[in-house]
Amino acid sequence: MSIQIAGLKKSYGDQRAVDGVDIEVADGGMLVLLGPSGCGKTTTMRCIAGLEEPHEGEIRIKGKPVFSRAYNINVAVHERRIGMVFQSYAIWPHMTVQENVAYPLDMMGTPRAEKEQRVREALSLVGLEGFGERGASYLSGGQMQRVALARSLVMRPSVLLFDEPLSNLDARLRDHLRVQLRELQTRFGITSVYVTHDQREALAIADEVAVMQKGKVVQRGDPVSIYRRPLSSSIADFLGYSNIFDAHAQGEGRVALDGHDTALATLDPLPTDGAFSVCVRPEDIHVLPEGAADGPAGERIAGEVTLVSFMGSFHQCRIRTPSGAVWEAHAPAVGRPIRLGERVQLILPPAAVLLAPRR
Ligand SMILES: Nc1ncnc2c1ncn2[C@@H]1O[C@H](COP(=O)(O)OP(=O)(O)OP(=O)(O)O)[C@@H](O)[C@H]1O
Ligand SMILES: [Mg+2]
Numbered sequence: 001m002s003i004q005i006a007g008l009k010k011s012y013g014d015q016r017a018v019d020g021v022d023i024e025v026a027d028g029g030m031l032v033l034l035g036p037s038g039c040g041k042t043t044t045m046r047c048i049a050g051l052e053e054p055h056e057g058e059i060r061i062k063g064k065p066v067f068s069r070a071y072n073i074n075v076a077v078h079e080r081r082i083g084m085v086f087q088s089y090a091i092w093p094h095m096t097v098q099e100n101v102a103y104p105l106d107m108m109g110t111p112r113a114e115k116e117q118r119v120r121e122a123l124s125l126v127g128l129e130g131f132g133e134r135g136a137s138y139l140s141g142g143q144m145q146r147v148a149l150a151r152s153l154v155m156r157p158s159v160l161l162f163d164e165p166l167s168n169l170d171a172r173l174r175d176h177l178r179v180q181l182r183e184l185q186t187r188f189g190i191t192s193v194y195v196t197h198d199q200r201e202a203l204a205i206a207d208e209v210a211v212m213q214k215g216k217v218v219q220r221g222d223p224v225s226i227y228r229r230p231l232s233s234s235i236a237d238f239l240g241y242s243n244i245f246d247a248h249a250q251g252e253g254r255v256a257l258d259g260h261d262t263a264l265a266t267l268d269p270l271p272t273d274g275a276f277s278v279c280v281r282p283e284d285i286h287v288l289p290e291g292a293a294d295g296p297a298g299e300r301i302a303g304e305v306t307l308v309s310f311m312g313s314f315h316q317c318r319i320r321t322p323s324g325a326v327w328e329a330h331a332p333a334v335g336r337p338i339r340l341g342e343r344v345q346l347i348l349p350p351a352a353v354l355l356a357p358r359r
Contacts, residue, residue, distance in 0.1 A: 001060075002027045002191035003048065003159060008057035010043050017043040018054070019215030026207070028189035030182070034202040035212030036238060041195040044212075045161050048193065049084055050077040062158055078107060080159075083152030083190075087164040091136050091147050097123070098132035100147050104155040122150040125184060142173045149181065153188075160185065160192040166201065178205055199239050203227055211235055232359045233277035242328040243280040246358060255355065260323040264299045266353035275358040284352035285329035287317055289336075290343040298349035303327065305342045319346060 003025040010018040018040040025031040033041045046052035048059060050066065053074060059067040061082070066075040091100045098119050105115045123129050126146040131139075136147060145165060152160060165181070166174040182205050185192050196202050202209055203223040211219040211226065219231045230236035233244050246258040249270040255278055256263045264278065288295050290302070306326070307318035314330040317338055321327070327346055331338045338344060 001025065002029070002062055003031075003193065004058075004060040005044075005048070006058045008044065008047060008054050008059070010040075010047055010052060010054045016215050018047065021057075021212075021215070021217055023193075023210060023217065025191055025193060028186075028191055029207045030185055030192045030194060030205060032194045032196060032202040032206035032209045033212055034196060034199060034209055034238075036197055039212040040215040041197075041212060042163055045084075045163050045193065045195055048159075049082050049161055050075065050080050081155065081157050083155065083157035083160045085145070085148045085152050085160070085162045085165040087167050091144055091151070093135070093137035095136055096132065097128065097134050097136055097139070097147055100136050101132075101150045101154050103151060108155065118154050119150075122154040125153060126150045127180070141169050142177060145169065145177065149184075153184070157190065160190050162192065162194040164196055165194075167196075167198075174201075181205070211238070213238075230279065230354075230356055233279060233356045234359060236277075236279040236354070236356050240281065241279040241354070242282050243278075243285070245278045245325065247276060247278040247355070253350070255353070257325065260321065260325045262299075262301060262321065262323065262325060264348055264353045265350040266355060267350045268353070268355040271355060271357070276355050277358045279354045279356050280327075280348060280352050282316070282328040283314070283330045284349070285327065286347040286349075287319070287329045287331040287338055288345050288347065290345060292345065295347045296349050298347045298352070301327070301346045301348065303344060303346060305338055305340055305344055308338055308340050317344075319344060 001024045005021060005023040008018050008021040021044055033044060035041055043052060047054045054067060056069050061080060065073050066080050067073060101119045101122055102115055123132060126149050128146055166177055178201060194205060206223050209223055209226045210217045219235055230239050237244055247255045248258060250256050250263055254263050254265050257278060286295050301321055303319040303321040305317055306320050309316045314333050315338055317329050317331050319327045319329060329346055
């Protein structure tokens with residue numbers, strides 16, 4: 001393991017920002033911390049970097065303790081050899097690109113020839129060869145973020161930390177840089193922790209995802225299992241299961257939605273105790289015209305379309321049933337379009353109906 005964090009706690013006054021976090025990142029792996037605003041992601045990162053002193057816990061990097069409350073260890077920021085890229089570009093506008101990238105090497109007293117060589121290498125890695133002489137304030141947002149990335153790579157860090165590095169960029173550039181970043185990270189096998197509140201970005205970039213809520217890691221796993229098997233209704237909600245209904249077991253593989261005249265078949269085992277919710281992803285629901293007899297096997301629910309947004313590869317629809325339940329479903333963008341006010345039927349295949357503890 002390259003990063004090991006155990007029992008990490010950090011408070012600001014009586015505000016518990018990180019509340020007992022345990023994390024391990026495999027050598028060369030990419031762990032994504034995913035969670036809503038204020039759940040403690042940045043605080044966790046700042047503790048790893050040494051910018052924040054935890055109140056409790058232990059942090060090891062490549063087996064070496066860099067922080068331990070019990071043993072009174074707290075290694076200084078610059079001795080941890082950690083590269084960091086943050087949301088705000090944090091590059092110096094009055095310096096040139098190469099001065100920015102060379103900065104960590106200047107701090108380390110790297111000889112000039114080696115420094116120039118490494119800066120050239122780092123700039124070429126991020127696709128900014130030829131930009132060295134340019135003033136850093138004469139760059140686009142994406143270029144600035146690549147300077148920040150080059151600066152974090154130039155010191156050959158043992159660990160890279162990314163805190164929402166792409167969130168100030170437009171959608172296309174974000175996708176492009178995300179792929180580039182993942183490519184560099186895997187090519188050099190640099191152990192990394194990446195923070196985001198965007199579930200799509202998290203699933204796309206991670207080897208492993210740790211979902212955080214209120215200062216705690218509430219679920220860990222590979223992207224596919226996180227996507228398919230959220231451990232609670234609130235995690236499901238955060239992961240884009242936009243149809244979440246309180247429900248109770250009916251028996252024989254069926255559940256009924258509380259307060260609605262709807263029962264659904266599910267492949268999940270029926271819970272025997274504790275409150276639970278039905279969670280369904282909008283892309284797993286099929287939308288068909290009212291009278292249509294085709295479509296996959298599954299429960300059919302009648303309703304009326306109250307909202308349609310064209311999303312390119314699908315139409316995002318909102319459908320209200322007679323009992324007042326509102327479902328979100330994706331209808332195909334090809335063929336006859338679903339229209340506002342139209343009466344439709346939703347098909348919910350049993351495999352799409354997930355049951356999760358309500359919390
Ligand atoms: N310097 C500080 N002083 C006081 N409270 C702080 C400080 N930094 C963070 N907090 C609080 O600690 C909690 C966790 O903050 P943190 O910045 O770690 O959240 P986050 O998950 O990174 O959120 P976001 O997605 O909005 O960046 C929040 O409630 C925040 O208000
Ligand atoms: Mg943050």
